[in-house]
Amino acid sequence: MKVIHYSQEKETRIDNDTVKGVTGRVVIGKADGAPNFCMRVFELDAGGFTPKHQHDWEHEIFFHAGQGEVWQAGRWVPVRTGSVAFIPGNAEHQIRNSGEGKLTFVCLIPAGAPEM
Amino acid sequence: MKVIHYSQEKETRIDNDTVKGVTGRVVIGKADGAPNFCMRVFELDAGGFTPKHQHDWEHEIFFHAGQGEVWQAGRWVPVRTGSVAFIPGNAEHQIRNSGEGKLTFVCLIPAGAPEM
Numbered sequence: 001m002k003v004i005h006y007s008q009e010k011e012t013r014i015d016n017d018t019v020k021g022v023t024g025r026v027v028i029g030k031a032d033g034a035p036n037f038c039m040r041v042f043e044l045d046a047g048g049f050t051p052k053h054q055h056d057w058e059h060e061i062f063f064h065a066g067q068g069e070v071w072q073a074g075r076w077v078p079v080r081t082g083s084v085a086f087i088p089g090n091a092e093h094q095i096r097n098s099g100e101g102k103l104t105f106v107c108l109i110p111a112g113a114p115e116m
Numbered sequence: 117m118k119v120i121h122y123s124q125e126k127e128t129r130i131d132n133d134t135v136k137g138v139t140g141r142v143v144i145g146k147a148d149g150a151p152n153f154c155m156r157v158f159e160l161d162a163g164g165f166t167p168k169h170q171h172d173w174e175h176e177i178f179f180h181a182g183q184g185e186v187w188q189a190g191r192w193v194p195v196r197t198g199s200v201a202f203i204p205g206n207a208e209h210q211i212r213n214s215g216e217g218k219l220t221f222v223c224l225i226p227a228g229a230p231e232m
Contacts, residue, residue: 001186001188001201001203001204001209002200002201002202002209003186003188003193003195003199003200003201004199004200005198005199005200006198006199006200007198013184017140022139027178027200028176028200028202032202033202033204034174034202035174035226036152036153036174036226036227037152037176037224037226038190039154039176039178039200039224041178041200045232058150058151060144060150060153060224062122062143062155062157062178062180064178064180064198070119071117072117072119073117077119078178079119080121082121082122082123082180083117083120083121083122084117084118084120084121084122084143084144084155084157085117085118085119086117086118086144086148086149086150088117088149089151091117092117106178106222108153108155108176108224110142110151110152110153112136115121115193
């Protein structure tokens with residue numbers, strides 16, 4: 001069994017043309033012996049966003065803190081603390097921070113997809 | 117794609133000799149077309165606890181709000197907002213609320229395990 005605070009995990013910082021102000025952590029994954037799915041925690045700075053993209057695996061997302069928007073079928077849908085998003089495989093998606101503080105969310109993917 | 121607040125999902129209330137003060141919701145599951153794993157959100161009232169039990173599937177847990185403890189290998193380990201727990205298959209486990217407010221956590225299980 002593993003019990004940690006997410007902030008204790010090694011962070012990966014991503015900041016380029018298509019991804020802005022993103023800090024990601026794999027908090028439960030293959031290295032922990034998780035056989036079926038992987039938990040990551042992402043923090044987006046104010047003004048930050050993930051890439052607009054699609055892939056054949058799904059996301060199950062829980063929004064832990066902050067305010068944001070999810071790109072869904074051609075429009076931005078607002079999310080906040082306690083929102084949940086299911087993004088099926090092959091659906092175009094993007095997440096952006098629309099608030100003044102950090103947007104923090106938990107994003108799970110099936111085993112086999114790239115963990116970070 | 118599905119975007120909701122977790123509180124909008126149908127709740128199941130569990131209160132008996134082995135489970136006390138628990139409200140559970142399946143927020144992403146088979147009914148949504150999730151193929152590989154299932155997200156549930158649980159709220160434990162002050163003094164509430166989940167059953168002490170074990171089963172052959174794993175849990176990946178993110179603690180969203182409140183203060184609690186996880187039974188791990190014969191002792192109680194404290195958790196708080198932002199804690200993460202990986203409970204492998206066949207590990208005995210229990211979660212209890214040790215705070216004065218609600219303890220809210222997100223708990224994921226693989227497809228095939230009972231969703232609630």
